[in-house]
Amino acid sequence: xxxxxxxxxxxxxxxxxxxxxxxxxxxxxxxxxxxxxxxxxxxxxxxxxxxxxxxxxxxxxxxxxxxxxxxxxxxxxxxxxxxxxxxxxxxxxxxxxxxxxxxxxxxxxxxxxxxxxxxxxxxxxxxxxxxxxxxxxxxxxxxxxxxxxxxxxxxxxxxxxxxxxxxxxxxxxxxxxxxxxxxxxxxxxxxxxxxxxxxxxxxxxxxxxxxxxxxxxxxxxxxxxxxxxxxxxxxxxxxxxxxxxxxxxxxxxxxxxxxxxxxxxxxxxxxxxxxxxxxxxxxxxxxxxxxxxxxxxxxxxxxxxxxxxxxxxxxxxxxxxxxxxxxxxxxxxxxxxxxxxxxxxxxxxxxxxxxxxxxxxxxxxxxxxxxxxxxxxxxxxxxxxxxxxxxxxxxxxxxxxxxxxxxxxxxxxxxxxxxxxxxxxxxxxxxxxxxxxxxxxxxxxxxxxxxxxxxxxxxxxxxxxxxxxxxxxxxxxxxxxxxx
Numbered sequence: 001x002x003x004x005x006x007x008x009x010x011x012x013x014x015x016x017x018x019x020x021x022x023x024x025x026x027x028x029x030x031x032x033x034x035x036x037x038x039x040x041x042x043x044x045x046x047x048x049x050x051x052x053x054x055x056x057x058x059x060x061x062x063x064x065x066x067x068x069x070x071x072x073x074x075x076x077x078x079x080x081x082x083x084x085x086x087x088x089x090x091x092x093x094x095x096x097x098x099x100x101x102x103x104x105x106x107x108x109x110x111x112x113x114x115x116x117x118x119x120x121x122x123x124x125x126x127x128x129x130x131x132x133x134x135x136x137x138x139x140x141x142x143x144x145x146x147x148x149x150x151x152x153x154x155x156x157x158x159x160x161x162x163x164x165x166x167x168x169x170x171x172x173x174x175x176x177x178x179x180x181x182x183x184x185x186x187x188x189x190x191x192x193x194x195x196x197x198x199x200x201x202x203x204x205x206x207x208x209x210x211x212x213x214x215x216x217x218x219x220x221x222x223x224x225x226x227x228x229x230x231x232x233x234x235x236x237x238x239x240x241x242x243x244x245x246x247x248x249x250x251x252x253x254x255x256x257x258x259x260x261x262x263x264x265x266x267x268x269x270x271x272x273x274x275x276x277x278x279x280x281x282x283x284x285x286x287x288x289x290x291x292x293x294x295x296x297x298x299x300x301x302x303x304x305x306x307x308x309x310x311x312x313x314x315x316x317x318x319x320x321x322x323x324x325x326x327x328x329x330x331x332x333x334x335x336x337x338x339x340x341x342x343x344x345x346x347x348x349x350x351x352x353x354x355x356x357x358x359x360x361x362x363x364x365x366x367x368x369x370x371x372x373x374x375x376x377x378x379x380x381x382x383x384x385x386x387x388x389x390x391x392x393x394x395x396x397x398x399x400x401x402x403x404x405x406x407x408x409x410x411x412x413x414x415x416x417x418x419x420x421x422x423x424x425x426x427x428x429x430x431x432x433x434x435x436x437x438x439x440x441x442x443x444x445x446x447x448x449x450x451x452x453x454x455x456x457x458x459x460x461x462x463x464x465x466x467x468x469x470x471x472x473x474x475x476x477x478x479x480x481x482x483x484x
Contacts, residue, residue, distance in 0.1 A: 034126045037133040040146070043123045047150045048213070050116025051295050056312040059105040061342055062086045062162060070348040074340040109164065113157050120154035122174045123147075148204040151213045152223070155197035159227055162190045166244050181449070188248030191231050196222040207270060212287055213296040218265050222292050225258040232258070265292075278362045318342065321365070321435065326455045328370035328432030335368060349437060349459075360437070370432035430454070443473065 033039035054060050065071040066087035083105055085092040127143050127150075136142040154172075161168050170185035170193055171368040204222045209216055231247040232254035240246070265271065272289045274280050281289060297313045318341035324331040331338060352360040436458040437442065446463050449456040462472040 003086075034122065035129060037130050037137045040123065040127050040130050040137060041135075043119065043126065044146050047116065047119045047153045048296065050112070050119055051153065052297070052313070053109070053112050053116065054160075055295055055315045057105075057108065057315070058318065058341070059083050059108070060315055061107070061318060063109060067344055071342045072345055074343045110161070111389070113161055117154055117157045117171070118175050120150040120157070121172060123150040125174050128149045130427075143203040145206060148201040148220075152201040152205070152215045152220055153196040155194045155201070155227075156223060158190055158194050158197075159223070159230075162187060162194070163230065164344060175176055186242065187244065188246050190229070191247050191249065194227055195224070198227065202381070207268070213294065215293070216270070218268065218270050219293040221261040221265050225261040228254040228258040228261075230253055276362075277359050309354060323368050323433055328372045328430070328454070329368060330372045330374075332371050335365070335371070350439075364435070364437060366435045366437060367431060368433035370428050370430050372432070373428055433457075440473065445470070446474075 034043050054064065061071075063086055066073055066084065067089065108231065111127045124147055127137065127147050130137045130143065133139070133142070136146060158168075158170070167184040167187050168190060170190055172193065173183075198220055201215070202217060202224065205217050205220055206217055207217045228249070231249045232251040234245065234247045234251075236245070249408055274288055274290045279285055280288070286294065289392035317337040319337045320336040320338055320340065322338040322340040323329050323335055324338045350421040354360060431454045433454060434452070434456045436456055438444070438459050440460050442460075444458050444461045446454070446461060447468065449458060449461060457476070459476045461474050463474055465471050
């Protein structure tokens, strides 16, 4: 398969205007409303709203990020709402051991996702019955486009559920009353239903839409390929129950089709990589050529859900380091909320060849400038720090790393010499905190870290003896000092 980078940006805040997809609160409206064109359009937008689920709750990163190759929990948890059991794979994953909080979180994912599925089922049923259309639903082509959108969303929801729960109830019709029996459908049949929806959407969705945020054919291609890759990755184990493990399909055919879909995206010309990876997630640049699909929010807070809403936009708050407990630092908007829920794994760091791949460095915030204006919280130099202040400092103000590379203090707005000259204080705007994502060949010593004049958390560093000789290579403590 040719190498292609495809980004699904989950958390994008867009301004509400006529060019963007606008969503309407429809919970209090009657079923008769959905038999009109206006009602169906509102219902389709409500289907889009259901996609916000993964962006709005703390248990989202617990279920979708913990325990994966890239992420682990940030530190030892005492709070129940982040569910570290998904990272640790302890007996607490058994609901009987964990208790009501765990059951509620897993139940929320189940219930809210099925709510989104039912919205889609109703939309598929009602769109076909609209006979008063003067806009998008005035003809069959427009109806097919809107139906394709909601069938894609339905497929997306089922793909989330089947990966989390395995065999699940499969329903493709609107609910019509209380259902007391909801048997699980074998995984292979769920995948067949997902792919059927994606195939139908592919045939009827346009290459481009007039409103940013709506499903396009490249969106369908991307997720269809992802579903096929996931289905093809199953390797049978002795004793596996086919209902619970067999995903069906033909792995060779699935992989070939996935490669073809990815090539269609690459060759279609509708998307391209941004020139500078730093710009990809910059605030204000949420709409760019690399974004294939993104969940939409309104810039009016009241329309995005309260803190109790499953559809609020808060997941982005939980990825930052706890910087506000370090000397010279105070919490501010630029550096985000210091909730440190997640931690990059060694695999996620090491897989990047940083000589030719800048994406890791451009994804991390490694240098923090002092934001603390209250002098009582600003650190003074200690005798030990003054003793080592000029250890290994070159005339140009840089300090050496063992392999010969340098981290230039001047580029960080701070040198040990300036620290002493400025009455022992870290001033606002000076470097106060550095997270050094180094490896075993680019280490510091504890003396170099002390001498820097600001707090350094190094992934690898050498402790030293009293005479300055190397003692022990120390690795980052994941439960004490959070890197990411």
